[in-house]
Amino acid sequence: AKKNRVTVVPYVMVHLNEGPVLYRGAIDDNKVSSLAKKHYLADALDAVFAGRPIKVPSTEAIGCVLSPDPEPQPMLKATYADSVGKILNDHCVQCHRPGEVAPFSLIGYDQAKNWSKTIANVTEARKMPPWKAIAGIGEFRHENRLTDEEVETLKTWADKGAPRGDKKTEPKAPVFKAGWALGEPDMILQPSKPFKVSADGTDEYWHFVLKPQIKEPVYVQATDVRPGNKRIVHHVILWIDEKKQADKILEEKGVNGAYLSTGWPGFMPDNSLGGWAPGMMPERTTPDSGFLIKPGSNVVLEVHYHKSGKEETDQTKVGLYFAKDSRKVTKPLEIAWLANPMIRIKPGLKAQRFTQTIPIPVDVELYSLMPHMHMLGRAMSATLIHPDGRQEPLIQVDDWDFNWQFTYALKTPKILKRGSKVRIEAEYDNSADNPNNPNNPPKLVRWGEQTTDEMMLLVAAIHVPNRKNFAGTIGD
Numbered sequence: 001a002k003k004n005r006v007t008v009v010p011y012v013m014v015h016l017n018e019g020p021v022l023y024r025g026a027i028d029d030n031k032v033s034s035l036a037k038k039h040y041l042a043d044a045l046d047a048v049f050a051g052r053p054i055k056v057p058s059t060e061a062i063g064c065v066l067s068p069d070p071e072p073q074p075m076l077k078a079t080y081a082d083s084v085g086k087i088l089n090d091h092c093v094q095c096h097r098p099g100e101v102a103p104f105s106l107i108g109y110d111q112a113k114n115w116s117k118t119i120a121n122v123t124e125a126r127k128m129p130p131w132k133a134i135a136g137i138g139e140f141r142h143e144n145r146l147t148d149e150e151v152e153t154l155k156t157w158a159d160k161g162a163p164r165g166d167k168k169t170e171p172k173a174p175v176f177k178a179g180w181a182l183g184e185p186d187m188i189l190q191p192s193k194p195f196k197v198s199a200d201g202t203d204e205y206w207h208f209v210l211k212p213q214i215k216e217p218v219y220v221q222a223t224d225v226r227p228g229n230k231r232i233v234h235h236v237i238l239w240i241d242e243k244k245q246a247d248k249i250l251e252e253k254g255v256n257g258a259y260l261s262t263g264w265p266g267f268m269p270d271n272s273l274g275g276w277a278p279g280m281m282p283e284r285t286t287p288d289s290g291f292l293i294k295p296g297s298n299v300v301l302e303v304h305y306h307k308s309g310k311e312e313t314d315q316t317k318v319g320l321y322f323a324k325d326s327r328k329v330t331k332p333l334e335i336a337w338l339a340n341p342m343i344r345i346k347p348g349l350k351a352q353r354f355t356q357t358i359p360i361p362v363d364v365e366l367y368s369l370m371p372h373m374h375m376l377g378r379a380m381s382a383t384l385i386h387p388d389g390r391q392e393p394l395i396q397v398d399d400w401d402f403n404w405q406f407t408y409a410l411k412t413p414k415i416l417k418r419g420s421k422v423r424i425e426a427e428y429d430n431s432a433d434n435p436n437n438p439n440n441p442p443k444l445v446r447w448g449e450q451t452t453d454e455m456m457l458l459v460a461a462i463h464v465p466n467r468k469n470f471a472g473t474i475g476d
Helices: 040-050 080-091 109-114 116-124 148-159 245-253
Strands: 012-015 021-025 187-189 195-197 204-210 218-226 233-241 258-260 271-276 289-293 298-305 312-314 317-322 331-339 352-359 364-372 377-385 391-397 408-416 421-428 457-463
Touching: 012 040, 021 040, 080 109, 080 148, 109 116, 116 148, 195 204, 204 245, 218 233, 218 271, 233 245, 245 258, 245 298, 271 289, 271 331, 271 457, 331 364, 364 377, 364 391
Parallel strands: 289 331
Antiparallel strands: 012 021, 187 317, 195 312, 204 258, 204 298, 218 289, 218 317, 233 271, 233 298, 331 457, 352 421, 364 408, 364 457, 377 391, 377 421
8 A cells, every 4th residue: 555655445446457547536426335436447458458558547536534554752731641531432442343234343552553644634634523513603413523623633643643642541341231221111112023224226215104102192302323233224214193194105115014215114104203323322302392103103214224235134223212101292303394395406516505484483493403405405504583583593504415314302492482483595516527426417306205306495494382282383
């Protein structure tokens, strides 16, 4: 690697016998092979075997930084013992540890040193930790973002050879509780049998229809998701289906007890119990609030699978924690679907923007926000316009990533007064330069359920103080 100046993997070089390098760089232009539009290596090999010149003899490889053993460095302030270990323990090892979803462990100095260059690169680019809401707009629980000082510390540490510092003063890795984080759940739901996930291809969203055996209404105040196979489970969302619409979809296109849909259950849910993504920990709602499940309702378990390159199986479990006394739940929570189904995204445009303003007809308490778009999405923001015209930003995502969709829970519920408005703005890239564009060549894209369609949707968890019955959404 040093001899050939290889600093990133995967990386390929093409030689003819023992001759010079004819091509070097990336295999193709996308980490998901089925989405690749340019096949650099294949084109180079075709040219070599046909005796033609290679049109593109080199490209920039994108991937993990290849980190050779660093040269010994003098003691620095930015050492694992005095600062780096704590940063990694606070922000990274919850996922980057054995048995969790991250592809490698960062527990302890030796592991961290091996990945020091990659750590510096992905944190400087703000790709990790995966928290998409930008700082300074909204205050959310469990924010997992690094300060500028922490990012600079990690970069300095990597640049100087990842010095250890005083081993005796290294911070100990946090101890993670085995089993259910909140204790034994009141109810555990899971698919009836393990589900097989194919080896290759793009990510898939499978939906499992679960049937809680309850005889009276219950309020769910916390959920804990335990992925059955953390190598492939990317994230989970739980939908409430009071009308049993999912049963019909399952009957029509079910495969092995589940049906396929793209980041959406294929019907308008009655409510949601939230979800799970890497790094998220279960947390109870306030004692006076909760999500209602009525007898006879389905819970649809949506699991986003990221394939591993070999056939895998999964049987994800969900633990539900009920309010001990439902009479004390005075703030039933529900989901508002703030959607713009009229979007028409023209082909070829790199930054096409849409704006939607939604009036708030009654006083509402806002608990959480979840932006949602598909593969063309670039950015989304929401702004509260108070009755007096004053504007207050609620959330802003400038680097949308379909693979990292979070529910952002407010630290303190926010009152949206009657007469307020919520302005939602979204931007899309429907050009050929967008590596995530599923259409080649680009075409007109409308609202729809498939990955090749798009959405402009802000999902909000709310409580309506004056609602007599727990039904409907703000859209009513």
